[in-house]
Amino acid sequence: MPPLSERVQHALLALLAGPPEPPEGGENEEGVTPLSAGARRLPSMLTSGLIERPTDWVALAGFMGTGKSRVGWELSRALALHFVDTDKLITRVVGKSIPEVFAQEGEGYFRACEREVVGRVTRLEHAVISLGGGTFIHEENRRQLLGRGPVVVLWATPETVYQRTKHSDRPLLRTEDPLSRIRTLMDERESVYRQGTLHVHSDGRPSEEIVEEVIERLWAWRRAQDTWNELSGPRPEPEYDRATD
Numbered sequence: 001m002p003p004l005s006e007r008v009q010h011a012l013l014a015l016l017a018g019p020p021e022p023p024e025g026g027e028n029e030e031g032v033t034p035l036s037a038g039a040r041r042l043p044s045m046l047t048s049g050l051i052e053r054p055t056d057w058v059a060l061a062g063f064m065g066t067g068k069s070r071v072g073w074e075l076s077r078a079l080a081l082h083f084v085d086t087d088k089l090i091t092r093v094v095g096k097s098i099p100e101v102f103a104q105e106g107e108g109y110f111r112a113c114e115r116e117v118v119g120r121v122t123r124l125e126h127a128v129i130s131l132g133g134g135t136f137i138h139e140e141n142r143r144q145l146l147g148r149g150p151v152v153v154l155w156a157t158p159e160t161v162y163q164r165t166k167h168s169d170r171p172l173l174r175t176e177d178p179l180s181r182i183r184t185l186m187d188e189r190e191s192v193y194r195q196g197t198l199h200v201h202s203d204g205r206p207s208e209e210i211v212e213e214v215i216e217r218l219w220a221w222r223r224a225q226d227t228w229n230e231l232s233g234p235r236p237e238p239e240y241d242r243a244t245d
């Protein structure tokens, strides 16, 4: 079998070449934008210069169930950018669902896949990246992501997370008392999520409203970056290697 890095690259290319895919499970839920004909024309709009965006690359981080996949998808439609969900990419690479990867290959293998995926998606241009809930927790992933562009962290209370995840299979929440597990894990991770660039609450708000706030906050972030650049002169090139295609 080819090495993991090659399989990740192959799966990413296949994902970007196909029609944009909304996150699973949301099609019949209130608040999810259905895949429209306009969405299929996305690639030609990407570099047309007609769309003004606060950023050409943004990642969404945060705890499970905070809405990274759903908000990321809608944000990618609103900004006319590619959409990559790292959990989904890993399921394509391994050919198994996330619970199967955890059960059959182990969490260590899943985290190794995440590291490979982060190495790739930080080289992409024109993309919204929805991360897995644990991706940003690992220091090297965090360093690469924050070196690439803004990382928006979505937040929700343990109760909201519990309500949003209770009918789905999240391997880390397979316990007798998932709400307690959510509280403990969230406490452990909170200080790390705080290291994101921008922070947006998602409790009790429809996804459209969250996307609107994310875009407004990204514009404010962009203006602050521009002011900083004007005051401090040219800054060194970012560390990542830009893809040449």
Ligand SMILES: Nc1ncnc2c1ncn2[C@@H]1O[C@H](COP(=O)(O)OP(=O)(O)OP(=O)(O)O)[C@@H](O)[C@H]1O
Pocket: 023, 025, 026, 029, 031, 062, 063, 064, 065, 066, 067, 068, 069, 070, 071, 087, 130, 131, 132, 133, 134, 164, 165, 170, 202, 205, 206, 207, 210
């Ligand atoms: N603002 C919202 N209001 C109501 N439901 C939401 C909202 N955002 C997301 N959801 C729903 O909550 C569930 C979890 O959302 P989603 O899968 O986007 O979370 P996630 O942060 O990507 O989680 P994970 O880290 O496990 O991938 C989905 O069914 C989604 O449709």
Ligand SMILES: O=C(O)C1=C[C@@H](O)[C@@H](O)[C@H](O)C1
Pocket: 063, 064, 087, 098, 131, 132, 133, 134, 135, 170, 171, 172
């Ligand atoms: O918070 C986590 O560690 C996880 C979140 C999900 O997105 C998946 O990446 C997986 O279930 C692990």
Ligand SMILES: [Mg+2]
Pocket: 068, 069, 070, 085, 087, 130, 131, 132
């Ligand atoms: Mg997700």
